[in-house]
Amino acid sequence: MPSAYTQNFYHTVFSTKQRAGLLTPDLEARLYPFIGGIVRDLRCTLLAVNGMPDHVHLLVRYRPNLSHSELLQQIKGRSSKWINETFPQLGRFSWQEGYGGFTVSKSVVPEVEAYIARQKEHHQRQDFRSELLELLRRHGIEFDEHEVFK
Secondary structure (H helix, E strand, O other), rough: OOOOOOOOEEEEEEEEHOOOOOOOOOHHHHHHHHHHHHHHHHHEEEEEEEEEEEEEEEEEEEEOOOHHHHHHHHHHHHHHHHHHHHHHHHOOOOOOOOOOEEEOOHHHHHHHHHHHOHHHHOOOOOOHHHHHHHHHHHHOOOOOOHHOHH
């Protein structure tokens, strides 16, 4: 078979350094389209993006020859550079090291899109720390809770 036929969906969540609440509505309004441009440049598709002042959720359909780590390195690196150039008043902006990442079956893509769309409502009931730990547990990912939030 000369071609690869795949459908890869990835839900990722990552936070600002030290979970600082720097992602204001004005910044979000420009950041999310910018992230969409990075994803398009990587020849992938951004299906959903949303977040809170201290973290972002993305749902990406990605190509089979792009690793999760390369996808996130590009998104986080290029977006933090852009934020620092565009919003210098924030001081030195950076994303927290690491990320949560979850492969998604096509059958649940609509549920994950809805979950991401409801972030503002969701976080009226649950903080980011609890949310990330719940996602890790729900996806069966082994972790040391003390290491997750270093």
